Amino acid sequence: QVQLQESGPGLVKPSETLSLTCTVSGGSITSYYWSWIRQPPGKGLELIGYVLYSGDTNYDPSLRSRVTMAVDTSKNQISLKLTAVTAADTAIYYCARWYCSGHTCYHLIHWGQGTLVTVSS
């Protein structure tokens, strides 16, 4: 059974960089697409982007200038970095794996439990 676990600081100061790690157990990260999704408290879901095991990435246009996602196949981890954070970046951050067939991805099949990151001085 694939399990995803997000980790990282729960508090980040404004203008600093948010850094999170998603550790995957019960399966390899190779051959899959991985995403980060966030959810501000009491609000809806926002898909930040995705990263392929090869390192190819695609980000939401509204966050593209501040986001970097990467994979570490040796550690079975996916990372997220978000620069120049503000209070608007306060959210629960989830990592998730896509179910894909061939070159088409269909849905986010496995999710982590999420980690709350608060941006505050």
Next chain:
Amino acid sequence: QTVVTQESSFSVSPGGTVTLTCGLSSGSVSNGNYPNWYQQTPGQAPRTLIYNTNIRSSGVPDRFSGSILGNKAALTITGAQADDDSDYYCLLYINSGLWVFGGGTKLTVL
């Protein structure tokens, strides 16, 4: 910027049928948007109900069904139960690798 639209809230009586919809601010939703539907209960990560318009994810009861209705994707719950009281999100493929969530619908079963 592409906006995916959903009803903000809906209510249904136990045993009743409800249809939630998912649209695009510009244009129609089609099978080519590979509509997904997710259910989220408080404090939990979302789980997939429907993907690729009408395919139920593993373990999802058959009272949940997906379709295209007119120019929108639709999630229909037939015979609503108390534990269907949740938030529901659609996710659409837009283009060039871009997927966008709708704002979510809060469904109340009472």
